[in-house]
Amino acid sequence: xxxxxxxxxxxxxxxxxxxxxxxxxxxxxxxxxxxxxxxxxxxxxxxxxxxxxxxxxxxxxxxxxxxxxxxxxxxxxxxxxxxxxxxxxxx
Numbered sequence: 001x002x003x004x005x006x007x008x009x010x011x012x013x014x015x016x017x018x019x020x021x022x023x024x025x026x027x028x029x030x031x032x033x034x035x036x037x038x039x040x041x042x043x044x045x046x047x048x049x050x051x052x053x054x055x056x057x058x059x060x061x062x063x064x065x066x067x068x069x070x071x072x073x074x075x076x077x078x079x080x081x082x083x084x085x086x087x088x089x090x091x
Contacts, residue, residue, distance in 0.1 A: 007031050007075075009068055014042075015057035022046045022054050025061045033073025037065055 008030050015023040020043060027037035039058060041047045047054050 013061050015054045017046050017050045020046055022050060023058060027065050029068050029072050031072055031076045033069045033076060035065060035069050
């Protein structure tokens with residue numbers, strides 16, 4: 001018996017100013033580590049008035065995304081034997 005499938009990571013974050021959404025940020029990271037991400041300014045006036053905070057949130061999102069991309073790519077490069085060893089260690 002063999003378990004076969006794919007692992008994808010989905011990110012969905014918002015840059016909040018008070019209780020309002022200024023920027024939506026999303027990403028999909030497949031096993032290959034080659035992500036697809038998107039940032040959408042939801043409220044342009046709110047964004048313009050709070051660029052520093054919004055850009056800091058976007059930079060934090062990018063950092064998290066890059067770390068997860070690298071992690072996914074490293075896991076995809078593991079040989080089947082390494083994956084089995086890691087699975088056995090978890091059990």
